[in-house]
Amino acid sequence: FKKDYGYKIGIVVTDYYVHPHWINKEIDHYFIPHESLTEQVISYGAKKEQVYPCGIPIGLELEAGVDKDAARKRFGLSKNRISAAVMGSRVFGGEWYEVTRELVDFDYDLLVLCGENKEVAARISRLEGRSNLKVLGMVERIHELIGTVDILITKAGGITSTEAAQAAPVLLFANSIVGLEDKNEDFFIGHGAALRITKHDAKQVMTELLADPAKMTKMRKNLEHIGKKKTATNIARTILGKKP
Numbered sequence: 001f002k003k004d005y006g007y008k009i010g011i012v013v014t015d016y017y018v019h020p021h022w023i024n025k026e027i028d029h030y031f032i033p034h035e036s037l038t039e040q041v042i043s044y045g046a047k048k049e050q051v052y053p054c055g056i057p058i059g060l061e062l063e064a065g066v067d068k069d070a071a072r073k074r075f076g077l078s079k080n081r082i083s084a085a086v087m088g089s090r091v092f093g094g095e096w097y098e099v100t101r102e103l104v105d106f107d108y109d110l111l112v113l114c115g116e117n118k119e120v121a122a123r124i125s126r127l128e129g130r131s132n133l134k135v136l137g138m139v140e141r142i143h144e145l146i147g148t149v150d151i152l153i154t155k156a157g158g159i160t161s162t163e164a165a166q167a168a169p170v171l172l173f174a175n176s177i178v179g180l181e182d183k184n185e186d187f188f189i190g191h192g193a194a195l196r197i198t199k200h201d202a203k204q205v206m207t208e209l210l211a212d213p214a215k216m217t218k219m220r221k222n223l224e225h226i227g228k229k230k231t232a233t234n235i236a237r238t239i240l241g242k243k244p
Helices: 035-043 060-064 068-075 096-103 118-125 142-146 158-167 181-190 202-210 213-226 231-239
Strands: 010-012 029-031 083-087 109-113 132-136 151-154 170-173
Touching (some): 010 231, 083 096, 096 202, 118 132, 142 158, 158 181, 158 213, 170 181, 170 213, 202 213
Parallel strands (some): 083 109, 083 151, 109 132
16 A cells, blocks of 8 residues: 555554554554653664654644633532542443542532433432532533543543643543553553542542642643643644654
8 A cells, every 4th residue: 555655654542551563564653642652662663763752632622721710600610619520431330430429528519420321320419428519411512621620530541631631630540441541540640640549549539639739739730741732733744744
């Protein structure tokens, strides 16, 4: 294909771990999420000049910034209260109910996005605690929520983690899929940009976090440093043979 038509082939790695199966002698460009992964790609056989740590492309809405006042109003969040969101997945299964149950008794605004799981949404709605609890289903313009809340509890998908890196909330990972998303967890935790919680320690982790504003600020700064700007544009420019 390349020989007949003169095309180049590029791969965009959408997780913060590069599986060796991505590396192939026919590939011209490897677009990876972060420069710290460069040596990993090279160890699999790629050449350094083929590797571009551009980041993972996401919608430009987050890069442009979110009107936080408007977003707070949309989601019913207070200007003077810490806000947290639990955002699992469309099915919102696994341990999400148990994790949420541990998080309702804190003095903050708590949004729980249950996706299409109406049964769990009903159970969570009946939970009682000090939080201002709001249960939502599928949410349009999810970037507005990610760009507004102070604390985001979610599983470590590559795209969601990258969106978080643009908005830089305090990032807590829960209920991630073993074998891939847990590698994303390891990456962000290793950079001091996230913590991992379970149904067994969620309350303790949140208690310690809310008592340490300096730690929360440090985590947000570390997360922001991971984020890349103009990723999609830079990938396109590279493919077209232009300098990013």
